[in-house]
Amino acid sequence: EVQLVESGGGLVKPGGSLRLSCAASGFTFSNAWMTWVRQAPGKGLEWVGRIKSQSDGGTIDYAAPVKGRFTISRDDSKNTLYLQMNSLKTEDTAVYYCTTVGFLAGTVAFDIWGQGTMVTVSS
Amino acid sequence: DIQMTQSPSSLSASVGDRVTITCRASQTIYSYLNWYQQKVGKPPKLLIYAASRLQGGVPSRFSGSGSGTDFTLTISSLQLEDFGTYYCQQSDSTPPYTFGPGTKLEIK
Numbered sequence: 001e002v003q004l005v006e007s008g009g010g011l012v013k014p015g016g017s018l019r020l021s022c023a024a025s026g027f028t029f030s031n032a033w034m035t036w037v038r039q040a041p042g043k044g045l046e047w048v049g050r051i052k053s054q055s056d057g058g059t060i061d062y063a064a065p066v067k068g069r070f071t072i073s074r075d076d077s078k079n080t081l082y083l084q085m086n087s088l089k090t091e092d093t094a095v096y097y098c099t100t101v102g103f104l105a106g107t108v109a110f111d112i113w114g115q116g117t118m119v120t121v122s123s
Numbered sequence: 124d125i126q127m128t129q130s131p132s133s134l135s136a137s138v139g140d141r142v143t144i145t146c147r148a149s150q151t152i153y154s155y156l157n158w159y160q161q162k163v164g165k166p167p168k169l170l171i172y173a174a175s176r177l178q179g180g181v182p183s184r185f186s187g188s189g190s191g192t193d194f195t196l197t198i199s200s201l202q203l204e205d206f207g208t209y210y211c212q213q214s215d216s217t218p219p220y221t222f223g224p225g226t227k228l229e230i231k
Contacts, residue, residue: 035220037167044210044222044223044224044225045159045161045167045210045212045222045225046222047212047218047219047220047221047222049218050218050220061217061218061219063218063219064124064219097166097167102169102172104172104173104176104178105172105173105176106173107154107155107156107157107172107173107214108155108214108220109157109169109172109173109178109212109214110157110159110167110169110212110220111169111172111178113166113167113168114166115165115166116166
């Protein structure tokens with residue numbers, strides 16, 4: 001069964017740091033492009049960033065609101081995706097989802113999602 | 124960056140109704156448009172990719188159409204389990220992969 005399980009969320013003060021993990025199983029993680037998507041309470045979905053597979057260059061792209069503060073990485077030996085979040089702001093409060101990037105009919109779509117982990121930034 | 128809008132922001136419909144949700148991109152995205160369904164407390168689920176291709180396991184009452192800047196998601200005969208929020212997302216070439224603001228569908 002294809003599965004993504006996020007962990008590492010919690011309560012952190014503004015300016016603090018947190019590292020999220022996403023454990024993957026049921027597919028060849030090393031070949032997969034992965035993304036992080038977040039959702040603030042009661043709000044819509046916001047793409048956070050994407051990491052390509054190492055075989056495709058491992059390129060990482062970020063959304064403007066998190067660029068320079070968040071870092072996406074992966075450990076293919078552990079089938080795990082990470083999101084290092086520094087200089088956190090109250091507006092980073094959200095459920096964070098990891099997803100796989102599927103290549104479907106020539107387009108990119110987020111086809112498998114984890115259950116999400118909640119990050120609350122508050123003093 | 125490409126901006127996405129959706130209309131309506133919410134709607135209420137009855138079982139058996141035909142429902143249409145519209146999504147518009149700020150510039151052409153060809154057919155690089157996906158639709159997701161999300162229920163409260165759950166992660167989104169991919170319904171349609173490449174504007175009109177049904178993801179495996181998705182009921183055939185769901186369909187998508189459009190290209191360029193204007194797209195629609197149609198539910199041909201609404202079922203109770205179709206309540207939730209629907210998001211469009213553009214996936215044209217490079218990131219950011221912008222989502223629309225969502226359409227909340229309630230069952231009357």
